[in-house]
Amino acid sequence: MTKVDLEIHEDVISIINKIKNINDDGIELEIPAGSVLFDNIINLKVLEKEADKMGKTVHFRTLDEAGINLISSMREEDIYEPTLQEETTIAQNTVNLVDTVPQMPRSAKKLRLIFSAFPALNLAFLKRAGLKFPLAIAILVGMLLYGGYTFAVRAPKAQIKIIVTSQPLTRSVSVKVKKDTNTNAEQKILRGFNVEAPVTETASAETTGEKMVGEKAKGKIKIYNKTDAEKTFKEGTKIMYEDKDLNFYLDDDVTVAASVITDPLDPTKVKWGEATGNVTAENIGDAYNIDKGEALEIDDYKTSQFVASSTDDFSGGTSKKVKIVTEDDIKNLSAKTLQTGIEKGQKALTEKLGLRQKLIAGSTTNQITKETFNAKIDDETDKLELTQTINTTGLVYSAEELDSVLDELAKGFVPDGFVISSKERDVNVEILGNSDTTVLNSTEADIQVTLKTYVVPDVQEDKLKDELKGKGLSEAQKILGGIRNVKTYELNIDPKIPLLTRMPSNTENISVEVVRNDD
Numbered sequence: 001m002t003k004v005d006l007e008i009h010e011d012v013i014s015i016i017n018k019i020k021n022i023n024d025d026g027i028e029l030e031i032p033a034g035s036v037l038f039d040n041i042i043n044l045k046v047l048e049k050e051a052d053k054m055g056k057t058v059h060f061r062t063l064d065e066a067g068i069n070l071i072s073s074m075r076e077e078d079i080y081e082p083t084l085q086e087e088t089t090i091a092q093n094t095v096n097l098v099d100t101v102p103q104m105p106r107s108a109k110k111l112r113l114i115f116s117a118f119p120a121l122n123l124a125f126l127k128r129a130g131l132k133f134p135l136a137i138a139i140l141v142g143m144l145l146y147g148g149y150t151f152a153v154r155a156p157k158a159q160i161k162i163i164v165t166s167q168p169l170t171r172s173v174s175v176k177v178k179k180d181t182n183t184n185a186e187q188k189i190l191r192g193f194n195v196e197a198p199v200t201e202t203a204s205a206e207t208t209g210e211k212m213v214g215e216k217a218k219g220k221i222k223i224y225n226k227t228d229a230e231k232t233f234k235e236g237t238k239i240m241y242e243d244k245d246l247n248f249y250l251d252d253d254v255t256v257a258a259s260v261i262t263d264p265l266d267p268t269k270v271k272w273g274e275a276t277g278n279v280t281a282e283n284i285g286d287a288y289n290i291d292k293g294e295a296l297e298i299d300d301y302k303t304s305q306f307v308a309s310s311t312d313d314f315s316g317g318t319s320k321k322v323k324i325v326t327e328d329d330i331k332n333l334s335a336k337t338l339q340t341g342i343e344k345g346q347k348a349l350t351e352k353l354g355l356r357q358k359l360i361a362g363s364t365t366n367q368i369t370k371e372t373f374n375a376k377i378d379d380e381t382d383k384l385e386l387t388q389t390i391n392t393t394g395l396v397y398s399a400e401e402l403d404s405v406l407d408e409l410a411k412g413f414v415p416d417g418f419v420i421s422s423k424e425r426d427v428n429v430e431i432l433g434n435s436d437t438t439v440l441n442s443t444e445a446d447i448q449v450t451l452k453t454y455v456v457p458d459v460q461e462d463k464l465k466d467e468l469k470g471k472g473l474s475e476a477q478k479i480l481g482g483i484r485n486v487k488t489y490e491l492n493i494d495p496k497i498p499l500l501t502r503m504p505s506n507t508e509n510i511s512v513e514v515v516r517n518d519d
Contacts, residue, residue: 001026008032012043016050025056033064041070157509161490162483166454166516169420171410177360177397179443185408190397194442197348197392203337204385209326213380217281217288217317221296223308225256225273231306238299239279239308246288248279276311285319323382325375334371337388342366345392356399361431363395365442393442406451417484418455424516425453457485459514465507476503487517
């Protein structure tokens with residue numbers, strides 16, 4: 001039969017997996033007191049059922065009273081019913097066994113529970129195993145004795161309270177935090193490092209710029225040449241409508257023939273040369289939509305030489321006022337978004353700090369790494385939108401490393417056999433800022449650190465537990481009484497078993513508490 005010692009936290013699933021890997025059809029499970037298996041009897045039944053599916057038999061052993069009761073209730077229908085003579089013999093042997101362990105608290109009850117709970121101690125089980133009744137009784141007595149001894153050795157827990165006197169210790173020191181530099185207590189330098197937090201923020205604002213937009217009017221004109229020479233007017237020649245102070249420009253070159261005398265006998269009868277051309281208004285707006293037949297002038301030419309008129313109604317001129325992006329719109333939205341991003345970046349930076357990492361206030365820098373607007377200056381839009389990414393960087397140090405520096409610097413003030421208390425200490429850090437003698441930025445900072453703590457006797461708890469484990473009561477008291485600089489101590493072992501009281505053999509069952517008492 002294979003014996004398996006279980007842990008208090010092991011559940012049904014993990015135990016079934018253990019059973020699967022055991023190459024034995026008989027398995028004895030040693031269940032510790034307080035095991036999660038005893039939360040419900042179903043746990044035990046499931047284990048038994050799953051083991052049976054694997055062709056294996058599980059037997060439960062425990063010193064936990066609740067567990068014993070659960071196991072007993074599972075076995076009631078399978079318990080062997082001994083004869084009256086066997087019952088008398090069993091009872092007498094149990095009483096005799098109890099009497100061999102003087103003053104064991106509630107021992108008779110516990111031994112009887114163990115007797116009924118463990119299949120390995122059950123008469124019916126032993127009898128099915130082929131053992132004769134007297135031999136079965138002898139085995140039971142031996143196992144009960146072993147169980148009682150095991151209980152006496154394994155079950156106890158020891159609580160130790162060591163009361164010590166202390167001395168107050170206060171020290172203040174200037175420390176320089178530097179990025180990418182190793183901590184050096186002698187030089188009062190503390191290793192610093194940067195933590196970065198990118199934040200993307202979106203924002204929008206109404207545009208404030210305005211401008212007129214629209215279309216330029218177009219039309220057809222006829223140019224009249226009053227001179228006796230042909231004239232070509234180049235594309236872009238200005239045509240003026242003086243009545244409304246409006247200007248138009250030729251779309252193409254226009255050549256106008258010279259005027260001719262129509263009656264040789266009467267030189268006053270002249271036919272002007274004429275030609276048509278297309279013009280476009282100088283500016284947008286419906287004011288340029290002039291009517292047909294309006295008199296026009298040609299820039300730089302006298303009306304006695306050349307004139308023009310509109311041959312049809314001009315059309316297409318429109319205008320309206322629209323919102324546009326200004327340079328101030330760009331600057332203001334960027335600055336406003338940056339301020340929001342800085343606030344969020346500071347929060348994100350703090351959230352990224354690890355355990356006992358400290359951000360130096362005032363060391364953060366903020367840089368815009370990306371900025372995208374939905375429009376540029378002079379673009380027509382009612383709303384300007386921005387997506388901005390900023391990177392917040394701060395100088396950070398480890399409080400644990402700072403403690404090490406302080407402990408190292410304070411060593412000269414600690415008497416021999418004493419240490420700085422790790423429980424009662426107050427560390428105050430003041431940022432010195434930028435000045436003629438101090439620095440504060442994202443790579444370097446000067447801080448003033450004040451340590452307020454106590455100096456207490458050096459009690460090495462783990463080493464003390466190793467020295468105490470398995471020791472008798474008097475020897476344990478001798479060890480505790482020999483600790484240097486200790487005011488007094490308290491030792492409590494539970495349960496106390498007369499003649500068998502010893503310190504637990506397992507250091508996990510020994511707790512040590514160092515308490516400062518300056519009364």
